[in-house]
Amino acid sequence: MSLFNVFSISGTGMSAQSVRLNTTASNIANADSVSSSVDKTYRARHPVFAAEMQKAAAGQNESVGVQVLGIVESNKPLNVEYAPDHPMADGEGYIYKPNVNVIEEMTNMISASRSYQTNVQLAESAKNMLNKTLTLGQR
Amino acid sequence: MAISFEKAFGIHPQGLQVRAKRAEIIASNIANADTPGYKARGMDFKAALAQASSKQQTGMTRTNEKHFDVRMELNNGVGFRVPDQADTGDGNSVDVQVERNLYLENSMEYQASLQFLNGRIKGLRKAITGGQ
Numbered sequence: 001m002s003l004f005n006v007f008s009i010s011g012t013g014m015s016a017q018s019v020r021l022n023t024t025a026s027n028i029a030n031a032d033s034v035s036s037s038v039d040k041t042y043r044a045r046h047p048v049f050a051a052e053m054q055k056a057a058a059g060q061n062e063s064v065g066v067q068v069l070g071i072v073e074s075n076k077p078l079n080v081e082y083a084p085d086h087p088m089a090d091g092e093g094y095i096y097k098p099n100v101n102v103i104e105e106m107t108n109m110i111s112a113s114r115s116y117q118t119n120v121q122l123a124e125s126a127k128n129m130l131n132k133t134l135t136l137g138q139r
Numbered sequence: 140m141a142i143s144f145e146k147a148f149g150i151h152p153q154g155l156q157v158r159a160k161r162a163e164i165i166a167s168n169i170a171n172a173d174t175p176g177y178k179a180r181g182m183d184f185k186a187a188l189a190q191a192s193s194k195q196q197t198g199m200t201r202t203n204e205k206h207f208d209v210r211m212e213l214n215n216g217v218g219f220r221v222p223d224q225a226d227t228g229d230g231n232s233v234d235v236q237v238e239r240n241l242y243l244e245n246s247m248e249y250q251a252s253l254q255f256l257n258g259r260i261k262g263l264r265k266a267i268t269g270g271q
Binding site: 002003005006009010012013016017020048049050051062063064065066111112115118119122125126128129132133136137 | 155156159160162163164166167169170171172173174175176177180217235239242243246249250253256257260
């Protein structure tokens, strides 16, 4: 019964989008974290989505869910600031701030939350369809 | 004259099957709306329904559990959609708004089929019980 697959597919969508929301939350929370060396500075993280192709390759069905392949750190340059008075400043008086673009993260967050909602609505209406089917022919 | 359930239900049982499959395909498109390189799939409803109602299946019979399962369903009329707009940059061709509306439409049509079936069942019941 393919309607039941809608639940697992939209479930994969929901979990992928929630990973995306998590990374966004982490990025925004750490947007102002300061460190005193390049290595220790927080970098923006983003999930990498991919279709669950191994299932499709097995010839089971044409419809595939989504999976999170991994989380990559952004390699944009860090924000280096000259602040000799700062308690975290290194020997030359520089502090290092994360390469998080807060505006980008906000739009990312809205997009992720909308996608999550869409997946929830899919599951909801699949549930309604199934419910109607289950009561088929009853008085 | 015997009552023929097959005739009474008509095309609707197959219609429901194909619509359920279609819901699954559209759900897969929406779940992958943010997946780079994913191409939206669609269903040629006419072909799929024709296949479902003629119950075409090709393949070989398995007489031993060690045999490979080469039973092959025909592709059910599933193909890739032609995107309305050019590549958005990541190779993804899902248009979420379009897919959502298609999903809604599909779900309404599914429920319409159910409604028809319900009506037929009511009619049959009336015929069987003599309107009691």
